[in-house]
Amino acid sequence: xxLQVNLPVFSGPFALLFHLIEKAEVDIYEISxxxxxxxxxxxxxxxxxxxxxxxxxxxxxxxxxxxxxSKKLLPETVEVAETEEEEMPVIDSxxxxxxxxxxxxxxxxxxxxxxxxxxxxxxxxxRSLGGKALLVNPDEEITLAGVTLPALLEAFQRLLTxxxxxxxxxAPDDLSxxxxxxxxxxxVRGKKDGVDFRELFSPQAGIAEIITTFIALLELIRLRKxxxxxxxxxxxxxxxxxx
Amino acid sequence: xxxxxxxxxxxxVTEEPLPPAKLAELVGAETKAVRQALQELQxxxxxxxxxxxxxxxxxxxxxxxxxxxxxVVEKLYTGEKSFTLSQAALETxxxxxxxQPVTRVEIEAVRGVKVDSVLETLQKRRFIRVAGRKxxxxxxxxxxxxxxFLKYFGLKDLSELPQLAPPK
Amino acid sequence: xxxxxxxxxxxxVTEEPLPPAKLAELVGAETKAVRQALQELQxxxxxxxxxxxxxxxxxxxxxxxxxxxxxVVEKLYTGEKSFTLSQAALETxxxxxxxQPVTRVEIEAVRGVKVDSVLETLQKRRFIRVAGRKxxxxxxxxxxxxxxFLKYFGLKDLSELPQLAPPK
Numbered sequence: 001x002x003l004q005v006n007l008p009v010f011s012g013p014f015a016l017l018f019h020l021i022e023k024a025e026v027d028i029y030e031i032s033x034x035x036x037x038x039x040x041x042x043x044x045x046x047x048x049x050x051x052x053x054x055x056x057x058x059x060x061x062x063x064x065x066x067x068x069x070s071k072k073l074l075p076e077t078v079e080v081a082e083t084e085e086e087e088m089p090v091i092d093s094x095x096x097x098x099x100x101x102x103x104x105x106x107x108x109x110x111x112x113x114x115x116x117x118x119x120x121x122x123x124x125x126x127r128s129l130g131g132k133a134l135l136v137n138p139d140e141e142i143t144l145a146g147v148t149l150p151a152l153l154e155a156f157q158r159l160l161t162x163x164x165x166x167x168x169x170x171a172p173d174d175l176s177x178x179x180x181x182x183x184x185x186x187x188v189r190g191k192k193d194g195v196d197f198r199e200l201f202s203p204q205a206g207i208a209e210i211i212t213t214f215i216a217l218l219e220l221i222r223l224r225k226x227x228x229x230x231x232x233x234x235x236x237x238x239x240x241x242x243x
Numbered sequence: 244x245x246x247x248x249x250x251x252x253x254x255x256v257t258e259e260p261l262p263p264a265k266l267a268e269l270v271g272a273e274t275k276a277v278r279q280a281l282q283e284l285q286x287x288x289x290x291x292x293x294x295x296x297x298x299x300x301x302x303x304x305x306x307x308x309x310x311x312x313x314x315v316v317e318k319l320y321t322g323e324k325s326f327t328l329s330q331a332a333l334e335t336x337x338x339x340x341x342x343q344p345v346t347r348v349e350i351e352a353v354r355g356v357k358v359d360s361v362l363e364t365l366q367k368r369r370f371i372r373v374a375g376r377k378x379x380x381x382x383x384x385x386x387x388x389x390x391x392f393l394k395y396f397g398l399k400d401l402s403e404l405p406q407l408a409p410p411k
Numbered sequence: 412x413x414x415x416x417x418x419x420x421x422x423x424v425t426e427e428p429l430p431p432a433k434l435a436e437l438v439g440a441e442t443k444a445v446r447q448a449l450q451e452l453q454x455x456x457x458x459x460x461x462x463x464x465x466x467x468x469x470x471x472x473x474x475x476x477x478x479x480x481x482x483v484v485e486k487l488y489t490g491e492k493s494f495t496l497s498q499a500a501l502e503t504x505x506x507x508x509x510x511q512p513v514t515r516v517e518i519e520a521v522r523g524v525k526v527d528s529v530l531e532t533l534q535k536r537r538f539i540r541v542a543g544r545k546x547x548x549x550x551x552x553x554x555x556x557x558x559x560f561l562k563y564f565g566l567k568d569l570s571e572l573p574q575l576a577p578p579k
Contacts, residue, residue: 011334012331013356014355103353104353104355107353110340110341110404111330111334111337113407114333114337114405115333116405117398118395118396120397121396122313123313124296124307124309124310124313124397125420125424126258126298126305126306127256127423176502177502178498211506211509212502212505214505244462244477244479245460247462248460248462249462249480251463252462252480252483253484255463255474255476256484257487269486269487291413292416293416293419294412294415294417294418294423295419308423309416311412311416312420312421315417315420315437315438316421318437319421319429
């Protein structure tokens, strides 16, 4: 079903009210509640006939308008049944309706200004490829090729947990990240298929040495000297030289 | 290399607008000198025979094409900027931008409609963020606009929002 | 807009080098005129006070940074890649990262050396920060790692760092 609809799409009941006020060429300050109510109800009826979906808010506004209209007819003391949804603001008088319409108009105008900003900015293009492709000496991205950092850390954590159950030894004084980096590079040298992550940590290694080795690993990854691969989820972690 | 060409290179490669202080840190110069060089660059690029411009956006600077080149650029990237905000989203954004920090109920009071799904969309699009909670019953969430919002509308900062006479 | 600024805009936004024939098609001009304008652009950008250059790559053209700007550009993308931490700094960082929040004396107990100057360097480099004070005699300062630390090692989140059980 392809209906040709002339009614604009209204972003809410106030938008529809505005449309009606503009169509009737009435100043907001001069609106007649009775008049605007009947026009509003008529518009809803037309929307229904066109099988347009009418959001609940449009009906709440209809009820509000009817209430305002009836209030004028009834003695002041008569309470009109409340129909508003609890969080929706209550409009109790014509003056309030006018205030709300003015406020809405303000933001509708602001929105129109923003629309102009949007259109202007759409004509301005920035580069969005992160510069890598256009660097004269493009550097490869730092990668943990094929293995996620959490996986790496998890392996590290497992190792630590195991070792912590073992008796602690005094960390040797000469423990150095630099040395560990050399050691890791030496361990993976010539190993085309890589070395198991766990093999890099000697069985006697204490916590301090494990941490140093791990930091050395991170440094080597950062310096792009090595990559770490994982054969699959929960698979072995393989450390190899970067080709 | 001098300061100005270094800045030019940075404004070229960056994906995000770079604030003068960040630029100063990157090139190792005084922020004041950076601001001055930026101004020079801006002036140079403003010449009619240049197709690019130095734009100030969300508190930072970056290189961008001039609007006059849009048609040609769009030929290269057809439909790249097809995304346009709905009227409902725009009205909601307008309220948040001018009234921030503002609660959902306060927004709904102005628009006269529920805005749950619009807020969700705007948050997903990173135009708005939760800016805290209101010190009121139920401690409702307060919304504010983001850098992404400024960037999308080409604004330097919130003071650049279109100024209209406020409702009385 | 004239031919040259249009080409400049295209060379700026393109992801791939653009051949003169393609450029001619995009701007609606003769390939010969495009070639000539490209040469002019190339000459203009070659000036010493420019940070960009028009490069010819695989039969196409595009804008790129000059090699002299590489160091600064790399800084932007990798957070001071050329900077390498000293061994002492790395070891101290490792202890802080896995034992945080931790006092200077506790760090020194593990490393067996004074760490005053290392801590100062790490703080200046914004890898560590004062994370509070220990509820102990003298209320010594407690150190913790920062976002900068995570970035340097390419870690996504502080919460991703496994916490160590305290030594027995």
